[in-house]
Structures are given as C-alpha cells and as structure tokens.
Amino acid sequence: MTALLEARQVIVRFGGLEAVGGLDMAVARGAIHGLIGPNGAGKTTVLNVLTGFIRPTAGRLVFDGEEIGGLNVNGFARRGLARTFQNIRLFGAMTVLESVLVGAHQRFSASAPALIFGARAARAAERAMIARAHELLAFVGLGADVSDRVATTLSYGHQRRVEIARALMSSPKLLLLDEPLAGMNAVEKQEIADLVRQVRAQGIAVLLIEHDMQIVRSLCDHLTVLEYGKLLADGEPEQVLADPAVQAAYLGRTR
Amino acid sequence: MDYFGQLLANGLVLGAIYALTAVAFTLVYGVVRLVNFAFGELFMLGAFLTTSLMLPEVRLFGTVVPMPGFPLPIAALGAIVITGVIGVVVDRIAYRPLRNAPRLAPLITSIAVSVVLQSLAQTIWGAEELRFPQFYLATLEPVVLFDSIYLSVMDLVVMATAIVAMLGLSLFIARSSLGRAMRASAEDQTAAMLVGIPVNRVVAAAFAIGSGFAALAGLLYAQTYGFAHSSMGFLPGLKALTAAVLGGIGSVPGAALGGLILGLVEALGAGYLPNGTAWKDAISFVLLVGLLYMRPQGLLGRPELNSAGRGSLLGGASAAAGSWLGGLFAKGDALLARGAAAGTPAAFGLLAVAVVVGLMVPSDYWLRILTMVVIYGMLASGLNVIVGFAGLLDLGFVAFWAVGSYLTSILFVLVLKDGYGIAPQEVWGLLYLNLPLAGLLAAGFAVLLGTPTLKLRGDYLAIMTLGFGEIVRVVAINWMDLTNGPMGIRGIPAPNLFGISLGSPRAQFFFALALAVVVVFAVARLVRSYVGRAWVAIREDEEAAEAMGVPTARYKLYAYATSGFVGGFVGVFYAHSQQYISPLNFSLFENILLLMLVVLGGLGTFIGPFVGALIWIAFLQLALDLPFVQAYPETRFALLGVVLIVLMVFRPQGLAASARVGLTMPGARAKEAA
Numbered sequence A: 001m002t003a004l005l006e007a008r009q010v011i012v013r014f015g016g017l018e019a020v021g022g023l024d025m026a027v028a029r030g031a032i033h034g035l036i037g038p039n040g041a042g043k044t045t046v047l048n049v050l051t052g053f054i055r056p057t058a059g060r061l062v063f064d065g066e067e068i069g070g071l072n073v074n075g076f077a078r079r080g081l082a083r084t085f086q087n088i089r090l091f092g093a094m095t096v097l098e099s100v101l102v103g104a105h106q107r108f109s110a111s112a113p114a115l116i117f118g119a120r121a122a123r124a125a126e127r128a129m130i131a132r133a134h135e136l137l138a139f140v141g142l143g144a145d146v147s148d149r150v151a152t153t154l155s156y157g158h159q160r161r162v163e164i165a166r167a168l169m170s171s172p173k174l175l176l177l178d179e180p181l182a183g184m185n186a187v188e189k190q191e192i193a194d195l196v197r198q199v200r201a202q203g204i205a206v207l208l209i210e211h212d213m214q215i216v217r218s219l220c221d222h223l224t225v226l227e228y229g230k231l232l233a234d235g236e237p238e239q240v241l242a243d244p245a246v247q248a249a250y251l252g253r254t255r
Numbered sequence B: 001m002d003y004f005g006q007l008l009a010n011g012l013v014l015g016a017i018y019a020l021t022a023v024a025f026t027l028v029y030g031v032v033r034l035v036n037f038a039f040g041e042l043f044m045l046g047a048f049l050t051t052s053l054m055l056p057e058v059r060l061f062g063t064v065v066p067m068p069g070f071p072l073p074i075a076a077l078g079a080i081v082i083t084g085v086i087g088v089v090v091d092r093i094a095y096r097p098l099r100n101a102p103r104l105a106p107l108i109t110s111i112a113v114s115v116v117l118q119s120l121a122q123t124i125w126g127a128e129e130l131r132f133p134q135f136y137l138a139t140l141e142p143v144v145l146f147d148s149i150y151l152s153v154m155d156l157v158v159m160a161t162a163i164v165a166m167l168g169l170s171l172f173i174a175r176s177s178l179g180r181a182m183r184a185s186a187e188d189q190t191a192a193m194l195v196g197i198p199v200n201r202v203v204a205a206a207f208a209i210g211s212g213f214a215a216l217a218g219l220l221y222a223q224t225y226g227f228a229h230s231s232m233g234f235l236p237g238l239k240a241l242t243a244a245v246l247g248g249i250g251s252v253p254g255a256a257l258g259g260l261i262l263g264l265v266e267a268l269g270a271g272y273l274p275n276g277t278a279w280k281d282a283i284s285f286v287l288l289v290g291l292l293y294m295r296p297q298g299l300l301g302r303p304e305l306n307s308a309g310r311g312s313l314l315g316g317a318s319a320a321a322g323s324w325l326g327g328l329f330a331k332g333d334a335l336l337a338r339g340a341a342a343g344t345p346a347a348f349g350l351l352a353v354a355v356v357v358g359l360m361v362p363s364d365y366w367l368r369i370l371t372m373v374v375i376y377g378m379l380a381s382g383l384n385v386i387v388g389f390a391g392l393l394d395l396g397f398v399a400f401w402a403v404g405s406y407l408t409s410i411l412f413v414l415v416l417k418d419g420y421g422i423a424p425q426e427v428w429g430l431l432y433l434n435l436p437l438a439g440l441l442a443a444g445f446a447v448l449l450g451t452p453t454l455k456l457r458g459d460y461l462a463i464m465t466l467g468f469g470e471i472v473r474v475v476a477i478n479w480m481d482l483t484n485g486p487m488g489i490r491g492i493p494a495p496n497l498f499g500i501s502l503g504s505p506r507a508q509f510f511f512a513l514a515l516a517v518v519v520v521f522a523v524a525r526l527v528r529s530y531v532g533r534a535w536v537a538i539r540e541d542e543e544a545a546e547a548m549g550v551p552t553a554r555y556k557l558y559a560y561a562t563s564g565f566v567g568g569f570v571g572v573f574y575a576h577s578q579q580y581i582s583p584l585n586f587s588l589f590e591n592i593l594l595l596m597l598v599v600l601g602g603l604g605t606f607i608g609p610f611v612g613a614l615i616w617i618a619f620l621q622l623a624l625d626l627p628f629v630q631a632y633p634e635t636r637f638a639l640l641g642v643v644l645i646v647l648m649v650f651r652p653q654g655l656a657a658s659a660r661v662g663l664t665m666p667g668a669r670a671k672e673a674a
Helices: A043-050 A073-079 A096-102 A112-116 A120-139 A156-168 A186-201 A213-219 A237-242 A244-251 B002-032 B039-054 B072-098 B104-125 B153-175 B177-187 B189-194 B199-225 B234-247 B252-272 B276-294 B324-342 B344-360 B364-389 B398-420 B430-453 B458-478 B505-527 B530-540 B542-547 B552-578 B588-601 B608-623 B627-631 B635-650 B666-673
Strands: A005-014 A017-027 A032-036 A058-063 A081-083 A174-178 A205-209 A222-227 A230-235 B057-060 B063-066 B143-145 B149-151
Touching: A005 A043, A017 A043, A017 A222, A017 A230, A032 A043, A032 A186, A032 A213, A043 A174, A043 A205, A073 A081, A073 B542, A081 A156, A096 A120, A096 A156, A096 B530, A112 A120, A112 B505, A120 A156, A120 B666, A156 A174, A156 A186, A186 A205, A186 A213, A213 A237, A222 A237, A222 A244, A230 A237, A230 A244, A237 A244, B002 B039, B002 B149, B002 B153, B002 B177, B002 B199, B002 B234, B002 B252, B039 B057, B039 B072, B039 B104, B039 B199, B039 B234, B057 B104, B072 B104, B072 B199, B072 B635, B104 B588, B104 B635, B149 B153, B153 B177, B153 B199, B153 B252, B177 B189, B177 B199, B189 B199, B199 B234, B234 B252, B234 B276, B234 B458, B252 B276, B276 B430, B276 B458, B344 B364, B344 B505, B364 B398, B364 B505, B364 B530, B364 B552, B364 B588, B364 B608, B398 B430, B398 B458, B398 B552, B398 B588, B430 B458, B430 B552, B458 B588, B505 B530, B505 B552, B530 B542, B530 B552, B542 B552, B588 B608, B588 B635, B608 B635, B627 B635
Parallel strands: A032 A205, A032 A222, A081 A174, A174 A205
Antiparallel strands: A005 A017, A005 A058, A222 A230, B057 B063, B143 B149
C-alpha cells in the first residue's frame, strides 16, 4: 500500500540557516506516526511544511497520490490535512461550538441568497454540522455544558480538546498534532493518548510531535527522529529508540 | 526647460515640507507602532502658533488679543516648543493608557485627537484664514538659477531648514543616548524596558520631537503659501503619511526620500498632466496605492512592519473595571446580554419601539433627525461587516456609499430628466430597481478595490483603503461630465410609491426604517452562518482560519462585497432623502465618523451601529442647547472626539459590546435543543 503522505527531499532554508535538510519521510494510512527529536531539531518546521504553512525551498509533497506542494494553506486543509498548534490557537471571541464549526467550513456551500432567505438545504447543512460538532465534542471528552462558553475561557486541557475537535470537524484523512500532551499531567496524557487511538480507530492517520518517550513508545506505530533538521532514524518505535544514535541525541553525546 | 526647472523647484519645496512631516509619522511609528493621524493637526497648530506670535494682534475666540509680534525665527521656535509639549500631553492622555491595547484602539484615538484639535483650532482662531505676515527675508529679490528658475530666498530657507533638521535628527538618533534608547525601544519594547530603558520617557521624547517636526513643516508651509487655516493640516498630513509609507515607515532616511519623491511627482504631475492641478491630489494617492500593492514595506522599510498582531481589534482590558463607571457598564451589559440572548424577540421589540417613536414624535425637525440616525445606523452596519466582523480596518467605505448615491442621482436627474425630459414621478419604480442595482454595483466595486488589499494587514490596510477613498472623492470632484463635479446634483426626487410621494419627514422615517429592517436582517442572516464564522475566524486568527480550510482571501472579498452592497443600497435612499448630493457628502471625515459610530456602539454587534448613530446624532442636537456650544458650534466635534477618547481608554469594546452576536443559525440551534 502506498503511503498517505510522502515528503521527498524536502529542504527548508531561512536565509542562510538550513532548518530542514533533504528530509524523506512517509506517513502510512491508519498509522500513529511520531515525530521526535531534541529541541530545535526542526519538528515544528516539518509539521508546518506538511500543512502548507511553510513552503519548502525544495522538495516534493505527495498526499493521497496527489502532488500538493504548490497549494496554499486552505488547500492542504481541503485535501484532508487538519492540524492543531503547539501554542493553542482558538478563535478568541467565539464559543466552543462556533469554533468547532469553523473546522467544518469546507462542508458548507450555501450561497448568500440561500442564507438570507433561509433555504431549506442551508438550514439542513447547519443542523447536520451542529449535530456533528456536538458528537465530536463528546468524542474528545467535553460535556454538553461547555459548547456555549467562549472557548478561550476554558482550562488549558479543555482548550486542547476543543482544538482537536475543531481539526476533526473537517473529516480529515490525516490529523497533525503539535505537542498535544505539553503541560498535561499523567492522567490527562493517558486520556489524550486514548483519544488519539480512537481517532486512528476511525481510519484517520495521526502524526504527532511529542517529547514523552513512554507515551511515544506505547502509542506510536512508527517513529521519525530528527536532529539538526536531518533524518536521524526512522522505523518501529522499539527499534528506533534502541538506536544508539537516537539515545545519544537525547542524552547528549558521550564520545 | 524653464518650465521644468520651475516645477522642479516647487517640487523640492513641497517635498521638503512633506519630508519633515513624514519624519514625525515615521519616528513615532518606529517607536510605538502607531500611525498618529493627529500629526496633520499638529502641523496646523505649528502654522497658527507661528503666525499668531509674529502678528501684533490676533482675534482669539472672536476678541482681539495683543500678541508679541516676534520675528519669524523666535516665533517659529516658540511654536515648535509649544507644539512639542502638546504632542507629549496628547500621548500621555490619549495613547499611553492604550499601550497594551489592541492595535485599532490607539489608531482610533489618534483620529479622535485629530478631530478634537481641528475643531478647537477653528473655535479659537475662527473659520477664516489667518494671513501669514510679511517677513523681511521674504521681501528679498528671488535667486535666479540658470537664468530661468526663480527661487525665493524663503524657498531656499525652507530647503536648508529641512536638510539641517533631518541631518540633525539622524545624528541625534545615531549618537545620543536618548537616540540609542529610541532605537532599542523600536526593536523590542519589552526587552528595552527589561534592560532599564525608561520606555515611557523615550516614547514621550519621540512624540515631542515628532510634534516639533510637524510644527516646523506646518509653519514653513504657512510661510510658503501665505496663510494658516484650521483644516490646512488634513491633506498635507495624509500626503506626509503617504510619503512615510512610500519611503518605508519607521525609517528616517526613507521619510526624507518619500517626501522628496512625493513633492516632485506632485509638482511635475500638476505641471505636465492634462488638467494636472485638479488631479494632483489623486496622483499622490495613486502612487501610494500602487506602491502598497507592489512593495508594502516601502522603498527602505522592513517587510515585517506589514503585519498586525493576532486577536480582536478591540476589547479586552478596560481601565474602568471596579470604578463607578465600571459598575454602570456592568448593569447595561447585563441588560444587553439578555437582549442579545433573546435574539429575534428583542429585535422585534426594538423595531416596535422605533415604530411607536416614529408615530408619536410630532415635530418634522426631530423626524428628520431620527431618519438620519437610521441612515447612519445602516451605513455603520455596512462598515461593521468589514471592520467589526472580518476585522479589516476600511477607511474607504464612503466610496461604496457614493456609488449608490451617484448611480441613482445620475440616472434620475442627469440621464432621464435632463437627457430625455422624463419627469421623475413617471419612473418612480426605478428607485426600487436602483436599490439592489446600486448594491450590486458597489459590491463589484468593493471587490475591485478589495483585491489589491488582500496582502495587507493592520495599519497598511487602513492607509491603502484611505487612499482609495480619496481617489474616488477626487474623481467625483473632477469628472464633471459624470458627476457634475463640486456643484453636485440637485433635484433628486423624493421617494415615491405608486404615484404617492413619500417626501414627508414621517414617510421618509418609515421608509428608512423598512430599509434598515432589510439591511439588518440580511446582514444578520449572513453573519449567523458559516460565512460569519469564517469572517470572525479571520478577524481572530487569519492563519488558524486558513488551516481550518477557510479560503481567507475569498472571504475577505465576500466581506468587502457585503459591506459594499449595504453602502450602495443605503446610498440610493440617502440621495433621494437629501435630494441633493455633492462630493462633500462623501469625505474621509464621513468615513471616520462612521467608523467612530461603530466603535462607539460596539464592533461586531448588530445593535452597536445604531446605538452609535443614535448617541452621535442626539448628541449633536442636544449639544446645541449648551450656551458654550451655541457660541462655538465647532466644539461639538471636539466634544465627540473627547467622548471617543474617554470611551477608548475606559471601554474600548464599545457601549453595546455585550450584545454578543451568535454565529449559528437560530433555527438550527432551537431544533437541536429540542
């Protein structure tokens, strides 16, 4: 089976600095794929490349058999790549329900007259998406009581869940999570890890950046390790984490 | 060659003046990232103060006051110092409390400060021009270059002063410790504060120097053209801002270069283009728009200045929390929030109140005023779509309003009546056709003007839309065949329905009210859907919206089009209600006024624009009962400006901000709860 997302020889340069140097990686369908590496290894840069936020200096991106390198950000989202952000980026003045509904933007198509005159199809679409948003909020573990609260007033952990619900709302093929466990306690981490497994169970592949090696080991099917913007190791978690080069990168070189 | 040389000389003088003012904009923008629109007015104050200090006596508040009659250099120095102090005071009162507020707040207070200073100047010095006194150097024989270019001694003095002042400033910024502190604050205010730089004092210094430069430019301008007037700072202020942007705002050499280019282009354009003097104001703005489109950071600027922080334009922190004012707001908020939660019933309640008021008010005078409230409320609602919901600061909205007004006026008066001799009452139905037609035309126009702005954000967007608005106004004045130019179009028929004239004030009020229902209903339907959610998402975080699959460029244009449609639609009725329009009706001041109404009432709410319009128009009328205002009618605008500044400091989110708008279809939510 071909990979869902493939990056080939991706290079990103900021001025003279090479943040990503000739990276090859592939995310398989239905996989939970971990992207790890020490601080400054270029993980978030790679994630930004894979979601269209940064246009690579060179290299190709193939998603679901289609070349997507030239698209703009919303084009990536429309093809089925949904993401969350390292520092949560919910929409300030919106309620939880409204924020989550923004994720479903591409599912709406009513014209301005249809909206103004309240066409039946437009109403049906709105009702269906609101129902789906409630389902997803329940799915990420948020009660019905939060849906009308302004999203940015929720606790940190709940905001992360809203962000995941918002990303899932677009019915993506690949969900990209940038440090979804940052700042959480052990119980919350397990809950989010379980949530990620449930997402995968729905046939959605997940790519996540994470630092907690225990979670990574138990959660991921596949790991890509970056160091200084270059591929250090790639493969099954047990095998990758046992690699002396990876251990050296994390623990510091002793040689 | 002679002609060219003379134009060149004129351009250099004008360029020197623009450059000096541009330095003021650039200096303050560099340090606090604020486009201080009030520099145009400080420019004017510099001119007035110098002129006054040079004269033996001046009429102030209508009474003759003896003046020292200083020679120019001493008067100029005095004026520069006084203006510098005013600049610092303005910063302290109107800008410093907003240092950490969202970007739009200080921009709006700076516009308000502008209005306050201009109307105060008119109150103090009166509405007439104050003639600049003859000065010894000005009586000297002009210097003749190459046998043909006449440069007066004062022209040379103007250029020399500008060069010396700018070299001095560059040296000051490069060498002195205060200059170093300025550069540090410009790079990173927080970091500068952490290393012990008294940032507030540095900012005050930037304001003092900037205001001094503006005053210097103003007095040189007054000297060159021979007069001082309360509105003299407006256009040069805009031009100087253009020059600063042209050169790359934040860069002093850039400001000098931009001023020079603008002065030369304007002088040469006025001299060589057909009918150039009439179009010279448009030349600068076309240059501005073109440059912003191709190279938003300006000639010498840095690209990162074209960005705005994420988040709401307004809102958040309020200095009023806890005080009695805060308590008062809290009570009103609870009421508004309840009303907004009630949704449609509350809207019907308000409509019922409006209908009852319309039936009960006995005087035609007050009915006319209430009609204006509804018209301004509708226009502000249109502006609110783009500014309040989509978060794009648009200073060119009046253009859409003008398109509607002119379309219907041209068709009814210039084409049908004057062209074919058809009386308006025979074709009364055309009005009802014109409403949507003008809406569509203005929407198309809005998309056209919106497209080049898509790359721009924040202050740059405001400046570019302002340029568009000014271009449209200059075109309306000069395209005589189409618009009748500054004479305007007279005899636009009152609205008419099946041969019955709706010209009476009461009928007009209800006509306006009916249109308002249409406007609010349509806008509300769009906002309370995926479209409104996309707009608010763009306002709150454009990148995140894009990542959620929102094609942000398209939805910005959608917001422009909606806003334009409302402007054109309402413009048609406006023309028929006033029965006379001229380019003066569609000035930048009207746009600023509409913006203030939306901000006053509450950005991103449905009721806010009407609250703002009601308060403003009622305020205008009631203020006329104050004896002081009766004596000096101009102070009304100053009072409005003060109200707005107070509001920005204590309640930046607007009076009706808690009438929060839901962004889901009302019906869809009701079903889901059942």
